[in-house]
Amino acid sequence: MPIIRFVKDIPEIAVEAGANLMKSLRENGRPVASSCGGQGICTKCLLSVIKGNESLSKPNQNEIDLKDIHQFPKGMRMSCQVRVEGDVTVDAPYW
Numbered sequence: 001m002p003i004i005r006f007v008k009d010i011p012e013i014a015v016e017a018g019a020n021l022m023k024s025l026r027e028n029g030r031p032v033a034s035s036c037g038g039q040g041i042c043t044k045c046l047l048s049v050i051k052g053n054e055s056l057s058k059p060n061q062n063e064i065d066l067k068d069i070h071q072f073p074k075g076m077r078m079s080c081q082v083r084v085e086g087d088v089t090v091d092a093p094y095w
């Protein structure tokens, strides 16, 4: 079972392999910014992947296109577009 860990003093979360990152965080009481409800439009759900980027699904075409348009900083992923396949550590500035 993949584990989502945090940089700050926040309890880790165990999720099913293949679980959506944003949905998993929200279901476990961790807020994730969004104004599109996870439809891959607003890019407000960006999170920093501190460790375990290889444990996340590869960016889909939508994420690749928006990354090009908005020039996401390195290491940022659109959490609503990402599936968790293994252990990962993530962070958001508002946590």
Ligand code: FES
Pocket: 033, 034, 035, 036, 037, 038, 039, 040, 041, 042, 043, 044, 045, 046, 078, 079, 080, 081
């Ligand atoms: S929640 Fe809007 S793009 Fe991810």
